[in-house]
Amino acid sequence: MPVPKTNEALNPRADGSGIADLTHSWLERIGEDPEREGLLKTPQRVEKAWGFLTGGYRQSLQEVAGDAVFAAEGSEMVVVKDIEFYSMCEHHMLPFYGRAHIGYIPSGQILGLSKFARITDLYARRLQVQERLTTQIAEAVQELLNPVGVAVVLEGVHLCMAMRGVEKQNSSTTTSAMRGLFKEDSRTRAEFMSNIQSHFTAR
Numbered sequence: 210m211p212v213p214k215t216n217e218a219l220n221p222r223a224d225g226s227g228i229a230d231l232t233h234s235w236l237e238r239i240g241e242d243p244e245r246e247g248l249l250k251t252p253q254r255v256e257k258a259w260g261f262l263t264g265g266y267r268q269s270l271q272e273v274a275g276d277a278v279f280a281a282e283g284s285e286m287v288v289v290k291d292i293e294f295y296s297m298c299e300h301h302m303l304p305f306y307g308r309a310h311i312g313y314i315p316s317g318q319i320l321g322l323s324k325f326a327r328i329t330d331l332y333a334r335r336l337q338v339q340e341r342l343t344t345q346i347a348e349a350v351q352e353l354l355n356p357v358g359v360a361v362v363l364e365g366v367h368l369c370m371a372m373r374g375v376e377k378q379n380s381s382t383t384t385s386a387m388r389g390l391f392k393e394d395s396r397t398r399a400e401f402m403s404n405i406q407s408h409f410t411a412r
């Protein structure tokens with residue numbers, strides 16, 4: 210299966226409707242009573258929560274960031290770091306979360322700073338593996354700005370490795386995607402890495 214295209218809304222009509230009914234059955238299957246007081250509204254709550262957590266399927270890159278590309282002089286490195294993200298792993302549909310650090314070197318265009326966080330959320334609010342989330346953020350910046358280079362580093366903690374499975378509470382995963390000058394030039398990459406280094410703590 211090819212990696213889903215990143216720049217369009219994958220399914221604008223998938224609004225999560227019906228998840229409440231599924232949750233009602235799910236509660237029965239795990240041995241609960243969906244009619245007891247504490248659970249009466251849970252199916253609707255779960256539907257609403259999943260609508261939010263997977264909202265990235267219904268947004269496109271252009272909607273999220275397209276209006277904030279500005280012409281600008283200068284070609285110095287820009288780094289936006291410590292962007293917290295929450296995503297759901299596609300293997301277990303359990304959360305993974307952490308921080309994203311994004312750098313780029315402009316080539317005539319810059320992006321509104323808040324849009325780096327919006328781009329991160331756009332792809333985090335889908336079922337993901339951390340590697341693909343990292344790559345999709347880098348490709349989005351590349352597509353919007355066509356910069357001299359893009360660097361994205363994500364640090365993530367995966368609950369599927371902590372609360373079940375191998376049950377490792379202290380491990381975190383670092384992934385990176387380097388494009389253009391960040392890939393070709395070790396000094397550029399080192400400048401970016403040293404800039405984000407002090408912020409290296411997913412927790």
Ligand SMILES: Nc1nc2c(ncn2[C@@H]2O[C@H](COP(=O)(O)OP(=O)(O)OP(=O)(O)O)[C@@H](O)[C@H]2O)c(=O)[nH]1
Nearest residue numbers: 298299300301337338339340367369370373374375
């Ligand atoms: N590469 C990568 N793997 C992930 C990510 N999130 C979860 N996984 C892994 O996906 C793998 C799925 O492995 P399986 O053996 O099919 O599933 P499992 O039996 O539930 O595996 P365990 O987690 O080892 O119990 C596990 O090794 C998870 O740690 C991610 O973002 N990236």
Ligand SMILES: [Zn+2]
Nearest residue numbers: 298300301369
């Ligand atoms: Zn998982």
